[in-house]
Amino acid sequence: MSLPPDAVACPVPRTESERVLLAHGEGGRLMRRLIRDLLLPRLDNAALRPLADGAVLPSLAGQLVLSTDSYVVSPLFFPGGDIGKLAVHGTVNDLAVCGARPLYFTLGLILEEGLTLDTLRQVLESVGEAARACGVHVVTGDTKVVPRGAADGLFLNTTGVGELRPGCVLAAEQVLPGDCVLVSGTLGDHGIAVLAAREHLDLGPRVMSDTAPLQELVALLLDDGVRVRFLRDATRGGVAAVLHEMAESAAVSVLVEEAALPVSEAVRGACEILGLDPLHVANEGKLVAVVAAEDAGRALALMRGHRLGAAAAIIGEVRSRDLTPVQVRGLLGALRMLDEPAGAPLPRIC
Amino acid sequence: MSLPPDAVACPVPRTESERVLLAHGEGGRLMRRLIRDLLLPRLDNAALRPLADGAVLPSLAGQLVLSTDSYVVSPLFFPGGDIGKLAVHGTVNDLAVCGARPLYFTLGLILEEGLTLDTLRQVLESVGEAARACGVHVVTGDTKVVPRGAADGLFLNTTGVGELRPGCVLAAEQVLPGDCVLVSGTLGDHGIAVLAAREHLDLGPRVMSDTAPLQELVALLLDDGVRVRFLRDATRGGVAAVLHEMAESAAVSVLVEEAALPVSEAVRGACEILGLDPLHVANEGKLVAVVAAEDAGRALALMRGHRLGAAAAIIGEVRSRDLTPVQVRGLLGALRMLDEPAGAPLPRIC
Numbered sequence: 001m002s003l004p005p006d007a008v009a010c011p012v013p014r015t016e017s018e019r020v021l022l023a024h025g026e027g028g029r030l031m032r033r034l035i036r037d038l039l040l041p042r043l044d045n046a047a048l049r050p051l052a053d054g055a056v057l058p059s060l061a062g063q064l065v066l067s068t069d070s071y072v073v074s075p076l077f078f079p080g081g082d083i084g085k086l087a088v089h090g091t092v093n094d095l096a097v098c099g100a101r102p103l104y105f106t107l108g109l110i111l112e113e114g115l116t117l118d119t120l121r122q123v124l125e126s127v128g129e130a131a132r133a134c135g136v137h138v139v140t141g142d143t144k145v146v147p148r149g150a151a152d153g154l155f156l157n158t159t160g161v162g163e164l165r166p167g168c169v170l171a172a173e174q175v176l177p178g179d180c181v182l183v184s185g186t187l188g189d190h191g192i193a194v195l196a197a198r199e200h201l202d203l204g205p206r207v208m209s210d211t212a213p214l215q216e217l218v219a220l221l222l223d224d225g226v227r228v229r230f231l232r233d234a235t236r237g238g239v240a241a242v243l244h245e246m247a248e249s250a251a252v253s254v255l256v257e258e259a260a261l262p263v264s265e266a267v268r269g270a271c272e273i274l275g276l277d278p279l280h281v282a283n284e285g286k287l288v289a290v291v292a293a294e295d296a297g298r299a300l301a302l303m304r305g306h307r308l309g310a311a312a313a314i315i316g317e318v319r320s321r322d323l324t325p326v327q328v329r330g331l332l333g334a335l336r337m338l339d340e341p342a343g344a345p346l347p348r349i350c
Numbered sequence: 351m352s353l354p355p356d357a358v359a360c361p362v363p364r365t366e367s368e369r370v371l372l373a374h375g376e377g378g379r380l381m382r383r384l385i386r387d388l389l390l391p392r393l394d395n396a397a398l399r400p401l402a403d404g405a406v407l408p409s410l411a412g413q414l415v416l417s418t419d420s421y422v423v424s425p426l427f428f429p430g431g432d433i434g435k436l437a438v439h440g441t442v443n444d445l446a447v448c449g450a451r452p453l454y455f456t457l458g459l460i461l462e463e464g465l466t467l468d469t470l471r472q473v474l475e476s477v478g479e480a481a482r483a484c485g486v487h488v489v490t491g492d493t494k495v496v497p498r499g500a501a502d503g504l505f506l507n508t509t510g511v512g513e514l515r516p517g518c519v520l521a522a523e524q525v526l527p528g529d530c531v532l533v534s535g536t537l538g539d540h541g542i543a544v545l546a547a548r549e550h551l552d553l554g555p556r557v558m559s560d561t562a563p564l565q566e567l568v569a570l571l572l573d574d575g576v577r578v579r580f581l582r583d584a585t586r587g588g589v590a591a592v593l594h595e596m597a598e599s600a601a602v603s604v605l606v607e608e609a610a611l612p613v614s615e616a617v618r619g620a621c622e623i624l625g626l627d628p629l630h631v632a633n634e635g636k637l638v639a640v641v642a643a644e645d646a647g648r649a650l651a652l653m654r655g656h657r658l659g660a661a662a663a664i665i666g667e668v669r670s671r672d673l674t675p676v677q678v679r680g681l682l683g684a685l686r687m688l689d690e691p692a693g694a695p696l697p698r699i700c
Contacts, residue, residue, distance in 0.1 A: 026696075027586030060410065072460060097404075
């Protein structure tokens with residue numbers, strides 16, 4: 001396997017001259033300058049501007065939803081995205097699948113001494129763009145710097161606050177035998193894209209990360225009155241991890257139809273080379289939705305009408321609990337057990 | 351300088367047999383087991399229990415306050431505290447000085463492959479204890495594992511949601527010439543404690559970190575109707591950083607009386623050996639309060655009546671803006687300019 005010339009068409013730091021110093025993380029003048037010069041212009045909003053220890057925000061009428069994620073993806077830039085975009089989309093999606101409208105975000109930066117300021121600038125640019133596109137505000141943050149070797153470049157944490165849609169109850173416990181399982185598009189793109197970029201693998205046609213915000217897809221289903229039982233964005237551990245968790249919490253089993261799984265040719269090929277099952281590979285912009293059987297067709301049509309759901313599919317159904325939490329019916333009709341991932345085949349995918 | 355036998359009276363991992371694996375961070379069975387076995391028993395509460403992508407919480411009547419901090423302190427355990435306690439107290443304090451009652455917390459873990467599970471267990475124990483003591487609930491979290499060498503042991507992120515006290519407005523812009531500046535106790539304890547533990551320095555008498563939650567001290571002042579203009583907990587960069595930031599935001603100057611500064615003998619001695627100014631050294635449980643001059647005596651008495659404020663002092667006053675943002679009147683009456691810390695003398699202090 002060799003390095004294809006266009007394997008990582010990602011921004012490369014333009015200048016090496018300015019780097020993060022330990023002093024940038026220590027609460028003094030350099031840190032203030034970093035925040036004013038690099039952060040504020042890219043994330044500016046009224047709540048952030050005072051740069052106090054916390055952000056004071058309006059009260060919310062509805063119930064609060066709170067979600068947090070740290071991002072340690074390697075490399076920081078990969079085909080189709082970067083750690084900044086991922087951090088915004090990931091937390092937007094976690095809120096959306098709880099039935100919340102994402103509103104306010106915090107941003108925690110852990111920087112390794114020696115990181116170029118240019119890299120940081122590009123990541124912040126990306127955070128800002130993604131936040132604007134998703135209609136969320138980064139209202140407060142924190143910056144720490146650790147000495148060379150004590151972290152790998154840059155880690156992010158995003159915590160999001162959302163407001164629950166009135167009356168919205170989504171939970172694995174709502175899932176019933178007979179319900180249908182949908183996914184909003186092709187599986188495994190993010191995991192393969194990051195792996196190929198990190199290991200410089202030529203796995204055939206180039207795969208782009210699917211990193212994307214899912215709150216519009218969720219809103220389409222809920223606004224239309226689809227009886228949605230449970231939503232999850234399938235990230236680490238892939239769709240398999242989501243189905244296993246749900247099967248356990250709801251005390252049901254799930255039957256997946258292999259023929260129905262949307263997987264791109266490129267990902268299918270890469271998975272064959274690597275010996276991976278696309279159901280185990282990470283996504284960063286794919287909704288798993290469990291809906292009442294009678295509403296499944298409508299849910300599918302709604303998803304397919306959105307640019308992020310063009311390849312949506314009904315991939316299986318919920319059954320009464322039996323010995324096997326998740327089974328897959330293969331292309332030739334034989335049933336096999338789908339393993340719960342123990343770990344994951346691909347570390348540092350998000 | 352040699353290692354005093356009792357320099358770090360902190361828990362030492364009892365067994366080396368169980369360690370964090372990359373697979374613990376990958377969304378599968380091992381991660382679920384880690385969360386169920388290690389996290390839940392120590393942090394358990396109704397909102398956390400569903401272990402969904404986010405926590406659904408009651409609605410709040412008042413305005414929201416949101417604050418985030420990452421913790422990268424080295425070593426993880428130090429005299430007087432550990433990273434877990436620090437992470438809870440730090441975010442409690444950031445919310446408290448904004449005038450909020452701390453309520454809900456998120457916990458983000460970044461673990462280095464090979465960390466002993468026993469260390470993790472002790473840190474989580476400490477997070478749980480501190481949260482219970484502060485009356486806050488850890489309602490959702492996230493765990494990532496990075497390969498050996500890509501992080502240093504364990505980093506934490508805590509993000510906190512609080513509810514603003516009705517009508518409470520605290521901001522540097524409220525500060526007026528004539529106001530008094532108070533601190534709630536001795537300065538520099540945390541910075542010296544961590545430095546001595548990390549570098550195995552024998553700096554004379556042992557210094558303990560002052561890590562502590564400040565919300566009760568804040569409540570005492572606000573409940574009693576003290577005209578509080580501005581509050582801040584003095585962490586990285588010490589009291590000097592707080593006063594400089596405030597002077598800039600409020601367009602005022604500050605005069606500090608050196609004779610009034612509460613500094614323990616041990617910290618004073620250590621600072622002399624190391625050539626540090628206690629005003630620049632980090633604290634993790636010290637309130638800086640700027641109050642109307644007529645209320646300063648009452649504020650001082652209120653602080654001194656609380657166990658965390660026994661050594662509180664009025665350390666200076668706010669003046670009209672002049673050329674020097676922060677001046678110190680030395681013990682012999684001479685004025686000197688107090689530098690704003692550019693970086694900080696001590697990295698990875700929190």
